[in-house]
Amino acid sequence: xxxxxxxxxxxxxxxxxxxxxxxxxxxxxxxxxxxxxxxxxxxxxxxxxxxxxxxxxxxxxxxxxxxxxxxxxxxxxxxxxxxxxxxxxxxxxxxxxxxxxxxxxxxxxxxxxxxxxxxxxxxxxxxxxxxxxxxxxxxxxxxxxxxxxxxxxxxxxxxxxxxxxxxxxxxxxxxxxxxxxxxxxxxxxxxxxxxxxxxxxxxxxxxxxxxxxxxxxxxxxxxxxxxxxxxxxxxxxxxxxxxxxxxxxxxxxxxxxxxxxxxxxxxxxxxxxxxxxxxxxxxxxxxxxxxxxxxxxxxxxxxxxxxxxxxxxxxxxxxxxxxxxxxxxxxxxxxxxxxxxxxxxxxxxx
Numbered sequence: 044x045x046x047x048x049x050x051x052x053x054x055x056x057x058x059x060x061x062x063x064x065x066x067x068x069x070x071x072x073x074x075x076x077x078x079x080x081x082x083x084x085x086x087x088x089x090x091x092x093x094x095x096x097x098x099x100x101x102x103x104x105x106x107x108x109x110x111x112x113x114x115x116x117x118x119x120x121x122x123x124x125x126x127x128x129x130x131x132x133x134x135x136x137x138x139x140x141x142x143x144x145x146x147x148x149x150x151x152x153x154x155x156x157x158x159x160x161x162x163x164x165x166x167x168x169x170x171x172x173x174x175x176x177x178x179x180x181x182x183x184x185x186x187x188x189x190x191x192x193x194x195x196x197x198x199x200x201x202x203x204x205x206x207x208x209x210x211x212x213x214x215x216x217x218x219x220x221x222x223x224x225x226x227x228x229x230x231x232x233x234x235x236x237x238x239x240x241x242x243x244x245x246x247x248x249x250x251x252x253x254x255x256x257x258x259x260x261x262x263x264x265x266x267x268x269x270x271x272x273x274x275x276x277x278x279x280x281x282x283x284x285x286x287x288x289x290x291x292x293x294x295x296x297x298x299x300x301x302x303x304x305x306x307x308x309x310x311x312x313x314x315x316x317x318x319x320x321x322x323x324x325x326x327x328x329x330x331x332x333x334x335x336x337x338x339x340x341x342x343x344x345x346x347x348x349x350x351x352x353x354x355x356x357x358x359x360x361x362x363x364x365x366x367x368x369x370x371x372x373x374x375x376x377x378x379x380x381x382x383x384x385x386x387x388x389x390x391x392x393x
Contacts, residue, residue, distance in 0.1 A: 069219055072244055072265065074237040075153045076221035082149045089138050096134075153222075156235050159203035163194060166376045167206075167213035167226040167248065170255030171302070173377040177339040181278040182377035185261060187302055192261040197271040198238050206232040209374050214250035217263055223249050238265040282338075285382040286310070293317045297332060299352070299372065299379065300324040307381030309370065317360040323352035334360070334383050335369045349374060 071080045108118065164175040172192035173184040185192035196202045206215055208226040216223035219242075224232050248259035266274070287308040293315055298305040302325060311317050323330045333346035345360050363385045371380035 070240070071221050072219040072238060072240040072242065073222070074239055075235070076219070077239070078149045078152045079221040082146060085145060086142065089142060093134075093138070154234070156203065156233070157201045157237075159235060160200035161197060162203045162205065163196070164205045164207070165194075165215065165226075167208045167215070167252075167259070168210050168302070168375050168378065169253050170248075170259040171378055172215075172248075172259065172261045173375070175338055175340070175377055176275070179275045179279070180338045181275060181282065182338045182380060183278065184376070184378040184380075185259075186378065187255055188258050193264065194261070195264045195266050195271050195274045196236065196238055197268050198241055198265050200237070200268075202236045202238070204234055204236060206234070209376070211252050212250050213248045213252050213259070215246065215261075216249035217244055217246035217261075219244040220246075220263075225250065238263075241265050241267070282382065286384065289384070289386055294320075296320040296322070298322040298324060299330045302328070302375055302378060304372075304379050304381060308384070309381065310384040310386055313365045313385050314362060316362055319347075319358045319360055320355060321347060321358065322355040323350060325352045327351055329374050330372045330379070331374060332358075333371055333373045334363075335371070337369050338377075340369070344368065346373065 071077045161176070162178055164177060166173045166175075170187045171185040173182070174192060174194045175182045183192065183194065204215075204224075206224060206226045207230075208228045210228060212228065213226040214223055215226055220236060222234075222236070224234055226232060242265055244263045244265065246261045246263060248256055250256075252259065285308050287306075287310045289310040289312045293311045295309055295311065295317060297309070297319070299322065319332065321330070321332045329349040329351050331347045331349045334344045336342040336344070344363060347356065347358050350356055365385050368383040368385065369380065370383040371377065
């Protein structure tokens, strides 16, 4: 028994010593994260001062006023004084006077919106993230229960994020960025990241948004300017390479299932209207079909109304000039998108 007691004490001491490590965080990967990280340490320091003071007074009182051997008398009964109450409030006021101005300064620094080098529109929907780079004319998306959204951002450059939700409330959280922000339906949240460290950083939805919440993830890759430009070029080339033959009779039928279209390429002959049938097989989920000028979505040429599944509706698309267009479900964005080609009969829509 005597040999096991020191071991138990060592285990206990080791566990207590390791307890503070559970709150350790990695080095921030953005300029804004550095400000927030420093604020955490200031709060921790002030909390430590209060903890040491309170615990010190408690230990002092336990030792100083402990019952002595052979002394069974009733100890003197003392009550609070005006001095002790004043001291209590003065200490609290001093802590707040230190913390509040610095907290406001950090908030102002984090909320700053410097002129961005890049803009990304990030959209949350059950249960995936999608992203559009309007300046670059490209889009990328995750897929519920299949893959995470992966976005690239250049190092050392301000990146403006325009965050929205098309259904319920979500929350964009990237732990290494020391940052989370709500994606709310009907209200856009705008903020700026300035990445300072190369690497791959995992993120997730931090607001319970339904049964697939735990799988609603994303990956932010901070890369060099050269690597970012190469990635953008690769995405553009992949979009331009999409081609398909026009449908005879200019009659199209698209099907939405599991928050995806059955195709990412549609082609029709020019010079005549298009008959379109849209089937929604996602029970209780709204979809629609819209045609835009491109991924930047500066001009919408056609859009159906939203309707829930299971249902099929028919529409007519007016004649469009020859060219490549972008189609999507406006409810789920790039997660349900593709290329709409109005081509030449001789070239087969290429």
